[in-house]
Structure formats: structure tokens, C-alpha cells
Amino acid sequence: QKEVEQDPGPLSVPEGAIVSLNCTYSNSAFQYFMWYRQYSRKGPELLMYTYSSGNKEDGRFTAQVDKSSKYISLFIRDSQPSDSATYLCAMSYNTNAGKSTFGDGTTLTVKP
Amino acid sequence: EAGVAQSPRYKIIEKRQSVAFWCNPISGHATLYWYQQILGQGPKLLIQFQNNGVVDDSQLPKDRFSAERLKGVDSTLKIQPAKLEDSAVYLCASSGPGEQYFGPGTRLTVT
Numbered sequence: 001q002k003e004v005e006q007d008p009g010p011l012s013v014p015e016g017a018i019v020s021l022n023c024t025y026s027n028s029a030f031q032y033f034m035w036y037r038q039y040s041r042k043g044p045e046l047l048m049y050t051y052s053s054g055n056k057e058d059g060r061f062t063a064q065v066d067k068s069s070k071y072i073s074l075f076i077r078d079s080q081p082s083d084s085a086t087y088l089c090a091m092s093y094n095t096n097a098g099k100s101t102f103g104d105g106t107t108l109t110v111k112p
Numbered sequence: 113e114a115g116v117a118q119s120p121r122y123k124i125i126e127k128r129q130s131v132a133f134w135c136n137p138i139s140g141h142a143t144l145y146w147y148q149q150i151l152g153q154g155p156k157l158l159i160q161f162q163n164n165g166v167v168d169d170s171q172l173p174k175d176r177f178s179a180e181r182l183k184g185v186d187s188t189l190k191i192q193p194a195k196l197e198d199s200a201v202y203l204c205a206s207s208g209p210g211e212q213y214f215g216p217g218t219r220l221t222v223t
Contacts, residue, residue, distance in 0.1 A: 004154075043116070043203050043214025044155065088154050099168055102154025 003027050006089055006103030015112050019076040023089035023103045026070065030091040033065050034100060035074045038086045047087075048074065079110045114138065116215035118204050124221045130192035133218045137185070137206030141213075143167075146179055146189050147203040149217070155203055161187065194222045 006023045013019055021035075032051055036044035048063040050056045056063045062075040072091075076083055086107045090100040117136040125131050137144050142163050147155035158177065160167040163184040172179070176195070181187040191198055201217040 006154075041216070041219075043205070043216050045214070046212055090154070099157055099160065102156070104153045 001026065004089065004091060004101050004103045007106050008104065009106040010109065011106055012109045012111060013079055015079060015081060015110055017079050017110070019079050019083070019108060019110075021074040021076075021087050021089075021106050021108070023072050024070055025072075025091055025101075027091075027101075028067070028070065029093050030101075031094065032092045032100075033063070033072050034090040034092075035061075035063055036088040036090060036102075038088060038105065040085075044088055076108075079108075081110050081112050084109045116204055116206055116213050118202075118215040118218055120218055121216065122219045122221075124223065125194055127196055127222050128193040130190065131194055131220065132188050132190045133202050133204075133220075135187045135189070135204030135215060137187070137204070138208070138213055141206035141208045142184070143207045144181055144187050145205040145207070146187070147205065147214075149201045149203055151200070158189070191220075194220075196222050198222050 004025045035048040037047050038044040050063050050065050053065050053067040060077045064073045086105040088105045089103040092100040116138055119134050123131055144161045146158045148158055149155040158172045159169040159179045161181040164181045177191055179189045199222045201219050203214050203217045205212055205214040
């Protein structure tokens with residue numbers, strides 16, 4: 001069993017929809033939770049970074065962490081075609097974000 | 113704005129051949145990472161450097177992979193000899209205080 005499981009997708013939504021991307025994990029020692037966006041043939045780009053449980057909002061993006069359920073989510077409001085990409089969740093034990101365990105990604109397509 | 117540079121962008125080799133990838137991090141970033149991303153999977157950390165010293169290479173297959181970061185700036189990752197299962201995108205990333213950036217990656221195909 002993988003330490004981090006991510007909804008595999010692919011996910012296709014109409015422009016303007018609310019998108020929910022989800023990951024579960026098994027290791028309760030994870031303290032830091034990240035979401036990356038990866039466009040085709042590009043490297044991942046850090047979107048959101050949260051510590052422990054709670055919500056964090058940045059524009060149209062909201063990251064939610066529920067440590068009791070070992071479940072994290074990324075919500076995208078008013079989705080745009082430019083949001084079409086693969087979204088990766090990642091988790092780490094400490095502030096060394098480089099040594100993170102990644103999910104396998106969910107590919108999102110937002111149709112105009 | 114300059115980002116993390118990697119070359120080559122694409123490489124096709126036969127199994128048992130050797131290959132090298134190059135990475136130039138963002139200026140001033142002390143930490144440099146090499147990741148392997150197999151198609152359909154998330155990146156897996158191979159090695160992490162802090163300046164020119166190795167911080168973590170626990171997932172680097174040391175019998176065939178090697179990496180160096182001379183003078184704490186550029187880095188090279190080498191595979192010798194390559195196996196079919198090494199086909200992947202090799203990503204370099206660098207980080208400084210409060211930020212981390214990935215390069216575009218080198219797509220390796222081993223035939």
C-alpha cells in the first residue's frame with residue numbers, strides 16, 4: 001500500500017465549475033502538506049503549502065487538511081481552461097519540502 | 113526571470129549505455145534536488161544536495177546512478193549502465209528560503 005493515495009482521475013469539468021481534488025495518506029507523522037500543479041512537459045509548480053490541520057485560501061484555490069481522517073483536499077473555484085493540468089499532492093515530515101512523498105497525480109481538464 | 117535550467121530536454125539511448133544530465137539551479141539557491149518521475153507517477157527524490165554536500169541519497173540506486181555538484185552550483189546526474197526501467201523524466205529542483213522551483217526535466221527513453 002502506498003503512503004499517499006490520490007484520486008486517479010482523469011477529471012473533466014466545464015469552465016466555472018468547482019473542482020475537488022483529494023488525497024489520503026497512511027503515515028500520521030506527516031506534518032506538511034503541499035499541492036503542486038504540473039503542466040504537460042513542464043516541472044511541477046508549488047501551489048499551496050499548509051502545516052497541520054485546517055484550511056488555507058489563496059485566490060480561487062483552497063487547501064484543506066484533516067489530520068484526524070488523514071485526508072487532504074484542494075478546491076478550485078470558478079475553474080478556468082488554464083487550470084487544465086495534473087495536480088500532485090505531496091507530504092513531508094518536516095520543513096524539508098524536497099524530501100516529500102508525492103501522490104501520483106490527478107489530471108484535470110477544464111472545458112470552455 | 114531565470115528558472116532552473118536542464119539539458120538535454122530529451123534523450124534516447126539503448127540499454128547498457130550511459131547518459132548524463134545537467135542542471136543549473138536558480139542563482140543563490142543552496143539546495144538542489146534530483147527527482148525521477150515515471151510516467152503516471154509522482155516525482156521520487158533521488159538525491160538532495162546542500163551546497164556541494166549530499167544531504168540525502170537514500171533512494172539513489174548507487175550501483176548505477178551517480179551525481180555530483182561541484183562548487184555548489186551546477187549539478188550532473190549520471191546513469192551507467194542504463195536499464196529499461198530507467199525510462200522516466202528526470203527533474204532538477206532548487207530551493208531557497210521559502211521557495212522551491214523545478215526545472216522542465218529531461219525525458220529519458222531507454223530502448
